[in-house]
Amino acid sequence: MTVGILVVSHSASVATGTVELARQMAADVPLVAAGGTEDGGIGTSFEAITAGLEELRDTDGIVVLCDLGSAYLTTETALDFLDEDDRARVHVSPAPLVEGTVAAAVAAQTGGDVTAVLTAAASAAGTPDTDRPGGTAPDPTPAAVDETAGSSDGAVASAAVELVNESGLHARPAAEFVKTAARFEARVRVNDVDAKSLLAIMALALPKGATVSVEASGPDARQAVDALVALVRSGFGE
Incomplete structure (x- = not known):
């Protein structure tokens, strides 16, 4: 299971820096930064987000983290242009950008599926692991099973x-x-x-x-x- 992570920020520096930080702890995880506007200004770019999703297309699932409200809106617009199958593989987390990305990346590095990665991101601020905006989070059952793995054993x-x-x-x-x-x-x-x-x-x-x-x-x-x-x-x- 390979989960890719897309970091969407109004600042190219913030997006790139967050990815660089996460890579220090999760070198094997596909991480893509989509920050700033096409002309290098502050804002979000539909084109950059779309390109990031395309770059991560070969992964088993994609988790997107955003910094501010309009980043979610631009991401939602980009998702609307995906076909149904590709859209189903993308999950937007409401977790804080930096802490959520780092936690998600480590979960992905250890082989976690999309549910585990979303849960790890959510732990950054106790946020519910449901998609935002729209969409539905994966069935949380696998994460629950993994969390208690072996707890019934006497060892x-x-x-x-x-x-x-x-x-x-x-x-x-x-x-x-x-x-x-x-x-x-x-x-x-x-x-x-x-x-x-x-x-x-x-x-x-x-x-x-x-x-x-x-x-x-x-x-x-x-x-x-x-x-x-x-x-x-x-x-x-x-």
Whole structure:
């Protein structure tokens, strides 16, 4: 499953910068910036959005994030020109542009489907994972199943480790932590937050020397804890 992400902003710099930031944590995800007007001014461009959608056409699904109200309107106009099948593959998230894009990109990097990517974007501000404007979000059942994967299994594991990298659990290490946790069929928590939620981990703001407490339940609980502890001890390669 490959999910592409289109970033629509009134500013070319904002759109490009957001994509560059997300790529630092999700290098394999197709990300396209559609910012500013055709003459380089502030505004949104129907042509740029259409070109971005076309560039992402070969993905299994597209998630669009926008900065301001008129960006949604221009995106809606572009979607109206798509045929029915192509339109069904595009989902517009109401999540905040920068935080939502980063969270969505990490979810896509870990192999998440459109539902998982929309849910991750929505977690940026607790926004509902429904399309905007118009459209309908995919069936949320797969995300719900994934969220509780292995929770009915009796296996439980935990460990605590000291954070050794100089910059603490900032964006890039947090993304590595999430990508590692997502590999396992287990419900994993770190310092009492969801270890598969980038924004939740970043919100911990753990500095060097902080204790990272990892708990997991499910079929892969022990493997998940061991892998995450090893990642923290390695300093995330920094």
